[in-house]
Amino acid sequence: MELNLRADMTMAMRSRWALADIAGGVRLWRLAWALGWLDIRLRYRGSMLGPFWLTISTGVMVGSLGLLYSTLFKINLRDYLPFLALSQVLWGFLAALVSEACTTFTDAEGVIRSVRMPFFVFSMRVLIRNAIALGHNILVIVVVFAAFSIWSGWEALAALPGLLVWAVDALALTLLLGAFCARFRDIQPIVNSVMQIAFFVTPVIWKPEQLGADGVAKLALNPFFDLLEIVRGPVLGSDIAATTWLGALGFSAVLCAVSWAFFVRARGRVAFWI
């Protein structure tokens, strides 16, 4: 075990440290897993249902929104509710993840300031915590799909590559926002506002078709749509346009590149910022 740090490091040296951070974090996956579970357990401690409160509140929300909007949009419930349940659960994951990414490192202040530990561990912790919450919410989708006896078949497995893209993006985003929000404390409210707007301009509660052909073509420019669709599409059994995948991969690549460039520079500074 050797530590060789210097103030005037070249970019190549900084990149190596950043890479070592990620590799070291991956080696501590059992810690990240334990911390992720712990977060969920502590959030719902003392309640009999535990994390299933999540499931219930999502279920109630989907049920009431479904009844309301199927009336407003004049779509029949059978067409609308499965779409809404799926969209709402997936969006809930994205929104919570983006918001919690902001506190990736500030939440771990005590640990960061008392032991040298790969920052990537805390990124994995945020991803795992949110993945567990998503796992509980999937029950809502299953119940709604079962109630309308919809079975998407094995094609739903085509959502897996999409989920993989999500996981990579999530880790990149936690590194980026975690460090950035440690430095600038007014970012999180901005991020939350952006997510609020994104929720309305992305087809989550409304269907993409409602925009008309012209609108659908423009949707690919919305990164949230592309990312949502690569997971939602296969489960609903709809075809995914090539532009959607192109957009999803393109936006992900940009996110990863920006995140990497920032993390390489910020890694040694985060301990001073928190």
Place this chain on the structure above:
Amino acid sequence: MVAKALIHVEDVSVLFPLYHGNSRSLKKMVVAAASGRLAQDQQQRVVVRALSNINLHLESGDRLGLVGSNGAGKTTLLRVLAGIYEPVLGRLRVKGSLNALLDPNLGMNMELTGRENILLRGLYNGLPRSALPRLEEDVADFAELSDFIDLPVRIYSAGMVVRLGFALATAIKPQILLMDEWILAGDAVFLEKARHRLEEMVRGADILVLSSHQADIIRNWCSRVLWLDQGQIVADGAAEDVLDQYLGSVPVQAVAALA
């Protein structure tokens, strides 16, 4: 054959930017940049020089004590040696496994049971699964948790929490041991017991760096003393010499408290 432990600090300075008010806000910075005030702003950024131009070389067998008043930079230096604060100027080389006892409640969670906290600490240290039962036995035994081990730490007495924190911190035997003074806080009975465990650990370590206000502890455990004041080295040398110099410089009242 394990490689020899080594600490080499070369001209290291640590500057703490004081982020408060405007510099914490992206909006304000963007506005400042747009109105051409950023350059000026950055020059006027308030920084605290927590450590300046520290040079230090430690090899296997060295036992270094850090003395100095509050805010002299002792804990910051320990954090630099632990690799937590990366040097802003200069360079740092550390060879060997390292354990820094800086925070008594590191990663300890009041809602978890004693046993769960022990396992969590094992994970923090990246211990393999096979080492966990031994860790559990060792810590539970020292902390005298007995039946409490499966109850949440929240209901422990203050003494039990201190014992558990201490036992966890000292369960991993490193080549390089960095200790902040909290480790020696506690009631007399506990201290006696703690001292034994700590001495064993100190003996096992290749390099010890200990920060303390208690002169007798430094005298007992350290062969070399570094006196820090306002982030700078005032004196560095044999324990007795530097301690006498240091104690001679502080007002009589403070000496009485130290003795």
